[in-house]
Amino acid sequence: DHAATKADGSDLRFVDEDGTTQLPHHIEHWDPAGASQVWVRVPRIDAGSTTDHIWLYHGNEAAPDAQDPAGSYDEHHAGVWHLHETSGSHVDSAAGIACEWVSDGDGTQDAAGWIDGADELRGDDGVDCGPGLIVDTGSHTITAWVRMSLVGGTPTHQGVVLHEGLVSPYSGPSIYIRRSDGSVGVWHDSGFVYVGGVQVVPDQWALVAVRGRLDPIAGTIDVSVNGSPWQALVAGDTSDLVIVPSAPLAIGQWLGSGPNSN
Numbered sequence: 001d002h003a004a005t006k007a008d009g010s011d012l013r014f015v016d017e018d019g020t021t022q023l024p025h026h027i028e029h030w031d032p033a034g035a036s037q038v039w040v041r042v043p044r045i046d047a048g049s050t051t052d053h054i055w056l057y058h059g060n061e062a063a064p065d066a067q068d069p070a071g072s073y074d075e076h077h078a079g080v081w082h083l084h085e086t087s088g089s090h091v092d093s094a095a096g097i098a099c100e101w102v103s104d105g106d107g108t109q110d111a112a113g114w115i116d117g118a119d120e121l122r123g124d125d126g127v128d129c130g131p132g133l134i135v136d137t138g139s140h141t142i143t144a145w146v147r148m149s150l151v152g153g154t155p156t157h158q159g160v161v162l163h164e165g166l167v168s169p170y171s172g173p174s175i176y177i178r179r180s181d182g183s184v185g186v187w188h189d190s191g192f193v194y195v196g197g198v199q200v201v202p203d204q205w206a207l208v209a210v211r212g213r214l215d216p217i218a219g220t221i222d223v224s225v226n227g228s229p230w231q232a233l234v235a236g237d238t239s240d241l242v243i244v245p246s247a248p249l250a251i252g253q254w255l256g257s258g259p260n261s262n
Contacts, residue, residue, distance in 0.1 A: 011058050012025065014054055024072045025039060025041070026038070027067060029084070078140075079129065081093075082116055086117060087101075090119075099130070100128045107123070114205040115145070127252060131245060135243070139211070139212065142175055144209075145206070146206055150179050150182050157187075159250070162174045163243065171240040172241065182202065194233070198223050198224070206225055208225055210223050216238075221233045
């Protein structure tokens with residue numbers, strides 16, 4: 001009931017089930033006339049539990065704003081971008097990393113998103129977060145909310161989130177969507193890899209995810225859409241997941257000049 005909170009939600013408090021431990025949170029979207037979304041760092045929720053819970057407190061008009069965006073994530077989050085800024089740089093909530101909006105003039109930073117704001121990327125539009133962001137090369141998980149028209153034409157493979165080297169063999173983690181059928185996959189071992197049945201639906205929002213583990217023998221790269229069971233894209237040698245220090249992290253646009261640029 002938004003009427004029972006302060007106008008901007010700054011009186012919200014989230015507390016662990018012990019009734020004492022305050023949990024870090026931050027508001028991504030606040031709409032007193034509709035639905036609001038808040039991120040909360042919850043210590044643990046056991047699978048299948050019917051008793052694990054947290055408490056929400058509100059209604060104290062004198063309460064100062066206690067949001068803690070950085071504390072809402074742990075040290076394993078390299079970056080979290082809500083893309084709600086309508087101009088200028090996009091700043092992540094986990095570590096304060098600013099990313100540059102790169103556009104040829106066709107797209108916009110002021111688009112409607114699934115949760116809050118979003119970027120509408122057209123042509124060579126994208127977001128450049130610079131090099132050296134991901135330092136853990138042993139394993140990674142990348143997730144993104146996307147909505148694609150899947151209209152034919154180029155690029156055949158649309159980059160979503162990319163941290164690849166700028167020269168062959170373009171090593172590094174990635175998420176791509178094949179425009180012909182909406183399949184979600186990666187660039188691996190000098191080629192695109194997709195698996196049947198893991199696809200986005202045209203013009204509908206989807207949560208796409210890729211996880212990878214670097215290993216020359218027993219490595220894995222898996223893919224999921226909208227919380228579906230992980231399906232293997234690659235099993236075996238995943239040596240080319242190694243991070244190239246000079247490679248920038250990019251959203252929507254691969255920043256190199258090879259066959260998988262867009």
